[in-house]
Amino acid sequence: SGPTATHREGPTRIVASTRDDAMPAFAPDGHSIAFASDRTGTLEIWLARPDGSGVVQVTALGKGWSRAPAWSPEGRTLAFGHWADPGRLDGPLWDLYTVATAGGPPHRLTDSPNAEAFPSWSRDGRSIVFLRADENGASAVRMPAAGGAARPLARAGAFAPKESPDGRFVFFPRDKTIWRMPVAGGD
Numbered sequence: 001s002g003p004t005a006t007h008r009e010g011p012t013r014i015v016a017s018t019r020d021d022a023m024p025a026f027a028p029d030g031h032s033i034a035f036a037s038d039r040t041g042t043l044e045i046w047l048a049r050p051d052g053s054g055v056v057q058v059t060a061l062g063k064g065w066s067r068a069p070a071w072s073p074e075g076r077t078l079a080f081g082h083w084a085d086p087g088r089l090d091g092p093l094w095d096l097y098t099v100a101t102a103g104g105p106p107h108r109l110t111d112s113p114n115a116e117a118f119p120s121w122s123r124d125g126r127s128i129v130f131l132r133a134d135e136n137g138a139s140a141v142r143m144p145a146a147g148g149a150a151r152p153l154a155r156a157g158a159f160a161p162k163e164s165p166d167g168r169f170v171f172f173p174r175d176k177t178i179w180r181m182p183v184a185g186g187d
Contacts, residue, residue: 014052023068026050027075032101034058034069034078045069045080047101058099059106066097068118072145073125076101079109079145081117081130096130098145109147118160121145122183123167131159140172140181153185 015021017039024035030050037046040057043065048055059066064084071078078101081094093115097106110116115133122129125145132141132150140161143150153161153170158179161172169180 014050015046015048015055016052021046025069025071025078027071027101028073029075032075034071034101036065036067036069036080043067045078045099058101058103059097061106070119070121070128072098072121073123077145079119079121079128079130081119082106093133096128096143107147109143110150116141120160120162122163123165129153129161129163129170131161140170142170142183142185151185153181153183 015035017037019037019039021035021037024033026033032047033050034045034047036043042061042063044057044061045059045066046055046057058078061082064082066080066082069078069080077098079096079098082097083094093113094117095111096109096116096119098109099106117131119128119130127142128145129140129142132139138159140153140158141150142153158172158174161170163170163183168183170183171178171180
């Protein structure tokens with residue numbers, strides 16, 4: 001038997017401001033959406049209920065761009081990329097941060113001249129996979145969620161890596177195709 005007919009509606013605006021709202025990410029329990037918004041004048045991370053109510057600001061870094069929020073598996077922490085000075089290309093670019101969804105100051109995970117962004121949590125919540133762009137190009141990198149040494153997983157254009165739900169592989173787009181590799185690294 002084929003798919004059943006369902007009632008279809010057009011798009012409905014749920015979170016709106018006079019500024020830009022982008023990059024939504026659903027919490028694992030489906031009860032919240034994290035997103036980036038520049039409604040305060042700089043891109044910060046915000047939360048809302050799926051119906052658009054209960055909008056609250058999670059970060060207040062006050063300058064730069066915070067984007068691409070990613071939920072930890074238990075839903076209490078967000079990882080995100082932040083570029084402190086988008087007007088400068090000669091200094092540090094994107095760095096990774098985490099922040100508790102209940103509030104509190106963001107915790108900086110990386111501090112390098114490379115661009116480190118597009119985080120994705122491991123299934124067990126103990127590590128974060130992300131994009132690192134440096135003089136050698138884009139690579140997929142893994143580091144402990146609490147911070148520490150980062151370990152390269154894949155090079156040559158591994159953009160926006162994501163760990164599979166079963167924790168066995170890292171998937172990433174490269175050369176207009178989707179690639180996968182073992183989560184421990186290798187071919």
